[in-house]
Amino acid sequence: MNIFRKSLQEYSIHHSESHSTAHDRISQLTEVTEILEDNFQFSKILCVETGASKSWVDGMVGYYFALLSYKTQGIFHSVDNNKNIEEEVFKAYNQLNPQLDINHTTNDSVDFLKNLQFIPNLVHLDSWNVNLKDPLPCALHGWREFEAIESKMPIGSVIIIDDNWFKGTWVEWNTWQNGQIIYTEKLNINYPVLGKGAHIYQYAISGESNWEVLSKPLVGRNIKIIIQKIS
Ligand SMILES: C[S@@+](CC[C@H](N)C(=O)[O-])C[C@H]1O[C@@H](n2cnc3c(N)ncnc32)[C@H](O)[C@@H]1O
Secondary structure (H helix, E strand, O other): OOHHHHHHHHHHHHHHHOOOOOOHHHHHHHHHHHHHHHHOOOOOOEEEEEOOOOOOOOOOOHHHHHHHHHHOOOEEEEEEOOHHHHHHHHHHHHHHOOOOOEEEEEOOHHHHHHOOOOOOOEEEEOOOOOOOOOOHHHHHHHHHHHHHHHHHOOOOOEEEEEEEEEOOOEEEEEEEEOOEEEEEEEEEOOOOEEEOOHHHHHHHHOOOOOEEEOOOOOOOOOEEEEEEEOO
16 A cells, blocks of 8 residues: 555544544545545655644644655644644644654744745645635635745645635535524535635646646535646
């Protein structure tokens, strides 16, 4: 079994034991695994996650990437602008596997990526939360993250962008107040794509970038967009 399959297996065991409600994470990471095993060529995984993993409520997807870095004696570094979660981040990874060498920084992710002290070959963009009723801020933030790091990454590198919905999908959208859902409605995605990777995706398919899209624009659920640097 290769490191991608092994990491998915270890992630899946903990996902199931934690009774995580982030059900889509297994299918998403299965797609990521299939794409990485066919396309990722580096022997050492040097990875950044923006939007730190700290609990199974959000999916703890960083655990999968931290395992890949650990298994290849690489680097895993997460960044989050919320100072209050620092302790939770280290605790969450430590509980899963105390041998994982986790680096974590509190900062705005764009700032962090601009000044990164190593050159990553695998990046997971998952910071600014999507608001489908006001989708521009998170898409712009995702674009700025991409701009901050893409030119430094070597050919063959992969960027994965979380939380995207393609045209034809509908989403049950909750409005929250004081930790309570006060309103649920059905939102139809009528644009080509909305989410953290909306601008990055449009650029990658334009034919004018050094990146190609490896993931499929599936309709009906939350998609991780996966792109690879080709020149
Ligand atoms: C969806 S959660 C991350 C989930 C995590 N990747 C996982 O798989 O469990 C988004 C995180 O991004 C952080 N965030 C939001 N805006 C940010 C920014 N501008 N820079 C860095 N982190 C940011 C939030 O504090 C939050 O912790």
